[in-house]
Amino acid sequence: MKRPIIIALDFPTAERALAFLDQFPADLHVTVKIGMELFYAAGPSIVTDVQARGHAVFLDLKLHDIPNTVESAMRVIGRLGVTYTTVHAAGGHVMLSAAKRGLVAGAMAAGVTAPKLLAITQLTSTNQAILNQDQQIMGTVRASVVHYAKLARASDCDGVICSAQEVQAIHTAVGADFLGITPGIRPASAQSDDQQRVMTPAAAAKAGSNGLVIGRPITQAAEPVQAYRDIMTEWSN
Numbered sequence: 457m458k459r460p461i462i463i464a465l466d467f468p469t470a471e472r473a474l475a476f477l478d479q480f481p482a483d484l485h486v487t488v489k490i491g492m493e494l495f496y497a498a499g500p501s502i503v504t505d506v507q508a509r510g511h512a513v514f515l516d517l518k519l520h521d522i523p524n525t526v527e528s529a530m531r532v533i534g535r536l537g538v539t540y541t542t543v544h545a546a547g548g549h550v551m552l553s554a555a556k557r558g559l560v561a562g563a564m565a566a567g568v569t570a571p572k573l574l575a576i577t578q579l580t581s582t583n584q585a586i587l588n589q590d591q592q593i594m595g596t597v598r599a600s601v602v603h604y605a606k607l608a609r610a611s612d613c614d615g616v617i618c619s620a621q622e623v624q625a626i627h628t629a630v631g632a633d634f635l636g637i638t639p640g641i642r643p644a645s646a647q648s649d650d651q652q653r654v655m656t657p658a659a660a661a662k663a664g665s666n667g668l669v670i671g672r673p674i675t676q677a678a679e680p681v682q683a684y685r686d687i688m689t690e691w692s693n
Contacts, residue, residue, distance in 0.1 A: 460487040461657075461688055462514050462540075462637070464671030470498035470505065477509055480681055487512040487539065489669055503536050513538040514669075518576055520544035523554035530555045530573075534562020538571045540637070542617060545575035545604035552611035572635065575608035577601040577618045580640035598622050602629050609634055617669075620660035627664055639669035643687060657691040 465488045467473040473494055480486065488511055490502060495517060503513050515538040519526050526543065533541050543555045556573050563570035578587065578601050587593050593600050598621070605616045605626040615635025618626060623636040638660055660668055668691060677683035 459661075459665070459691070460512070460667045461684065461691055462487045462489050462667055462669045463674050463684065464489045464491065464639075464669055465494055465506075466491060466671050466675065467494055468497055470494070470502045473498075473502065474505060474509075476675060476680065477506065477511065480684075482510070484681070485510040485512070486684065487514060487667075489514040489516050489671075491516045492518070500536060503538060507537065514540040515571070516540075516542050518542050518544055519555065520547050521551075523547075523551045526551050527554035527558035530558030531562035531565075534559040534564075534570055535566040535568070537563075537566070537568040540574055541571045542574050542576055543613075545577055545608050545613075545616070549607060549611045552608060552613055556612040572614040573612075574635065574637055575604060575611075575613045575616045577604040577608075577616050577622070580619050598625055602626060605630050605634070615666065620655040620663045620665045623660075623664045623666075632664070635666045636664065637667040637669065638665040641668045641670050641673075643673055643690070657687050658693070661691055661693075 463486055465473045488506060490513055494502060506513055515533060519529055543552060552575060559573055560570045578597055582597060584597060587597050587600060601618050601622045602625050606629055608616050609630040615637060617637050619640050620638040623638060626636050641655060641657055641660055643656060657668060670687060674680050674683045
């Protein structure tokens with residue numbers, strides 16, 4: 457499977473997001489992440505607007521609710537033709553399995569390919585203190601991430617969202633065919649912002665990441681298309 461760089465479209469309106477994408481040449485098709493802010497502001501039409509430009513969509517809504525509610529919501533998402541979507545691993549086995557059922561059912565009804573279901577392990581803003589004190593999870597961040605990856609694999613998920621620092625441990629635990637999509641990626645010259653567990657594209661490639669989620673280093677660059685191409689070169693090499 458192709459290893460994508462996924463551009464995080466962290467914009468407050470559809471107009472700004474589409475204006476950003478319109479800087480890209482018509483023959484340069486990318487994968488973009490539509491998160492909560494943009495989706496809640498623009499609704500499902502933002503997905504079709506992005507797809508109409510030839511781009512693939514990672515719909516990152518991080519669902520976490522009772523199994524029946526998650527299954528129903530995923531049935532709707534499955535009809536949208538997106539490539540990836542997310543659910544919180546902390547919801548447990550029954551919820552994760554329900555999410556997968558909903559996605560498959562929705563995609564079949566619409567005649568499209570079902571999205572890859574990615575489970576959120578620990579956010580890249582989670583550090584040791586947050587894990588132990590706020591979440592009351594004892595042990596290390598890595599141990600928690602690997603635990604959630606095992607749970608996700610057993611629940612028919614296709615992969616996880618995790619820091620690049622944990623990809624090797626996940627692949628060792630559950631198999632190299634299980635996707636590890638990694639946010640918290642910053643070129644060496646960029647600041648880490650509010651992310652705690654970060655890595656460069658080259659280091660993430662060496663670690664075995666199956667895809668990178670990158671926002672501000674591309675969306676806030678003076679020349680976004682060139683920034684994307686530079687990062688793609690580093691990632692591919």
